[in-house]
Amino acid sequence: MKILAMDQARLCGYAFGETGQNPTSHVVTLGKTGTPTGEYMWKWGQHLKEIIGRFQPDLIAYEVPFFDKRTATSGTRLLQMSGYIEGICYGLRIPVMPVHNGSWKSTFCGKQKFNKESRPYPPILECEQRGIDVEGSTDRADAVGIWFHAAVKNDPKAMADIDTPLFGRMT
Secondary structure, X not given: OEEEEEEOOOEEEEEEEEOOOXXXXXXXEOOOOOOOHHHHHHHXXXXXXXXXXXXXXXXXXEEOOOOOOOOHHHHHHHHHHHHHHHHHHHHHOOOEEEEOHHHHHHHHHOOOXXXXXXXXXXXXXXXXXXXXXXXXXXXHHHHHHHHHHHHHHHOOOOOOOOEEOOOEEOO
């Protein structure tokens, strides 16, 4: 199963791969702080169509937007980005999997508590231990964590020989 996972934001991390193998990760900058919403969303739509066309995924997983210290503008953009994913995937008949922040973190990193400011950042450490190069990017590491969660949940047979911090070996 080919999965495309996204940590949508101004710096959008995404990971792609077939279950049972390590994914590759990437990041794209969608604009600077203050970019008008219309321009920002247009760039997101163009990028989303391009990566879906390039990777031809069987499933798209994305992080459900959550609000903490975000401004109303960035929170609204995250909701709009999620809507774009849902709408484009509906039109292309690609299943989507919204993934909650706590779900992918516990599947990928175990039950430890952390946030983007945590150093060392546990998802980056987890990627390094698995031999996945994220070049120190928290956005890329988060996308890998979302991908990993979707892979374990949707294709447990293919992921059976891979250790998970929460469950140990699946077999």
